[in-house]
Amino acid sequence: MLDKTGIAKRIAREIRDGMYINLGIGIPTLVANFIPPQIDVVLQSENGLLGIGPFPTEGEIDPDLINAGKQTITMMPGSALFSSAESFGMIRGGHVDLTILGAMEVSERGDIANWKVPGKMVKGMGGAMDLVASAKHIIVAMQHCSRDGASKLLPDCTLPLTGLRCVKKVVTDMAVLDILPHGGFKLLERAPGISVEQIKNATSGKLIIEGEIPEMELE
Amino acid sequence: MINKLVNNADEAVFDIPENAVIMMGGFGLCGIPENCIQAILKKGIKGLTFISNNAGVDDFGIGLLLKTRQVKKMISSYVGENAEFERQLLSGELEVDLIPQGTLAERIRAGGAGIPAFFTPAGYGTEVAQGKEVREFEGKKYLMEAWLRADFSIVKAWKGDTTGNLVYRGTARNFNPMMAAAGRITIAEVEELVEPGELDPNQIHTPGIYVQRIFTGTHYEKRIEQRTLRNIKK
Numbered sequence: 001m002l003d004k005t006g007i008a009k010r011i012a013r014e015i016r017d018g019m020y021i022n023l024g025i026g027i028p029t030l031v032a033n034f035i036p037p038q039i040d041v042v043l044q045s046e047n048g049l050l051g052i053g054p055f056p057t058e059g060e061i062d063p064d065l066i067n068a069g070k071q072t073i074t075m076m077p078g079s080a081l082f083s084s085a086e087s088f089g090m091i092r093g094g095h096v097d098l099t100i101l102g103a104m105e106v107s108e109r110g111d112i113a114n115w116k117v118p119g120k121m122v123k124g125m126g127g128a129m130d131l132v133a134s135a136k137h138i139i140v141a142m143q144h145c146s147r148d149g150a151s152k153l154l155p156d157c158t159l160p161l162t163g164l165r166c167v168k169k170v171v172t173d174m175a176v177l178d179i180l181p182h183g184g185f186k187l188l189e190r191a192p193g194i195s196v197e198q199i200k201n202a203t204s205g206k207l208i209i210e211g212e213i214p215e216m217e218l219e
Numbered sequence: 220m221i222n223k224l225v226n227n228a229d230e231a232v233f234d235i236p237e238n239a240v241i242m243m244g245g246f247g248l249c250g251i252p253e254n255c256i257q258a259i260l261k262k263g264i265k266g267l268t269f270i271s272n273n274a275g276v277d278d279f280g281i282g283l284l285l286k287t288r289q290v291k292k293m294i295s296s297y298v299g300e301n302a303e304f305e306r307q308l309l310s311g312e313l314e315v316d317l318i319p320q321g322t323l324a325e326r327i328r329a330g331g332a333g334i335p336a337f338f339t340p341a342g343y344g345t346e347v348a349q350g351k352e353v354r355e356f357e358g359k360k361y362l363m364e365a366w367l368r369a370d371f372s373i374v375k376a377w378k379g380d381t382t383g384n385l386v387y388r389g390t391a392r393n394f395n396p397m398m399a400a401a402g403r404i405t406i407a408e409v410e411e412l413v414e415p416g417e418l419d420p421n422q423i424h425t426p427g428i429y430v431q432r433i434f435t436g437t438h439y440e441k442r443i444e445q446r447t448l449r450n451i452k453k
Binding site for chain 2: 045048061067070071081088091119127129161162163164
């Protein structure tokens with residue numbers, strides 16, 4: 001099984017030169033560490049920055065410069081700062097090429113649930129609903145199964161939805177899968193050391209397997 | 220001569236009544252009006268509705284007003300940093316409207332800009348859509364959302380002049396500009412207050428027309444929620 005770093009590394013391979021990208025909190029933020037140096041992308045922060053740079057050194061810390069996860073950051077040369085209305089205008093207006101975010105559940109039709117566990121966890125949806133309703137391309141980073149072994153890739157989400165029919169690609173600790181337009185998880189790659197059989201057992205949504213399934217390349 | 224100057228936060232909030240609806244700028248603890256929060260705490264007024272993207276942390280920001288039970292209702296997009304908040308929410312002690320962040324931003328912008336309703340795709344197909352009109356535009360479904368306006372808006376800026384023009388810094392801008400326009404009375408606390416003419420008109424983020432009261436804030440803590448440093452590899 002991949003750890004969080006492994007999932008982030010694999011997702012980084014989906015990034016293309018020149019993309020404008022929004023990275024959600026958690027595993028998606030780690031993706032920034034693995035973007036190949038020869039590629040130029042611009043990272044958008046929903047709270048009003050285009051051009052997120054590396055985390056600061058002690059001397060560079062600025063309390064007026066944080067990302068969506070409230071972590072201190074720096075800005076790249078060529079950055080732009082703007083208001084939250086401008087930021088979500090950018091997002092909703094379809095200007096962001098790629099959104100990477102986490103999920104608790106994804107359905108075989110591409111529905112996503114990642115903001116609420118009724119009665120237990122109601123932190124709020126933040127920018128997630130805007131992002132999934134508007135992004136040109138959405139990649140989800142998630143664990144394939146919950147801690148007690150239940151599949152999180154389902155026929156239908158059981159948790160309150162963040163968005164309908166919006167996820168295109170899922171990278172888990174076990175696999176890379178595409179969600180087909182007419183429904184179904186198409187298995188593309190296996191995590192190192194994971195078998196197709198293991199993935200079948202871990203996926204309760206419709207799983208489509210065609211031909212040999214290669215192992216993920218991470219480096 | 221237009222002069223919106225007040226001396227301090229206490230003077231700025233003097234007429235905010237119980238049960239007021241107040242917009243408060245900030246994203247997390249970044250760009251929050253620290254002085255006015257203290258002044259409202261001191262005033263002790265209760266039954267307040269806050270429109271604010273977040274709820275602060277347990278012992279800073281709006282979290283302070285939550286502890287003293289001055290908050291009746293929150294309209295926010297994310298309250299996860301505040302455990303007391305989540306507890307009051309889950310137990311039913313606190314009324315909370317959770318709104319997608321972009322929808323919140325646009326509802327406030329619309330409030331200041333005189334647009335009573337608009338359509339957004341955010342939340343279609345989720346519980347956010349309950350009770351809302353749905354319309355299709357060019358094959359995609361959208362929800363109708365209404366403007367948000369407040370009795371008072373309290374914003375925090377980096378620099379301002381005495382006519383109310385404001386300049387923000389970094390990601391402390393966030394919700395402040397929209398809120399400045401959407402409050403019937405807008406109070407601005409700034410780190411540096413200058414005379415008219417000292418700010419470059421090309422660089423104004425919030426034109427003074429939106430601001431009714433302005434003062435120089437003091438003792439900004441600018442607390443950092445997640446102090447995250449770069450790993451320097453040797």
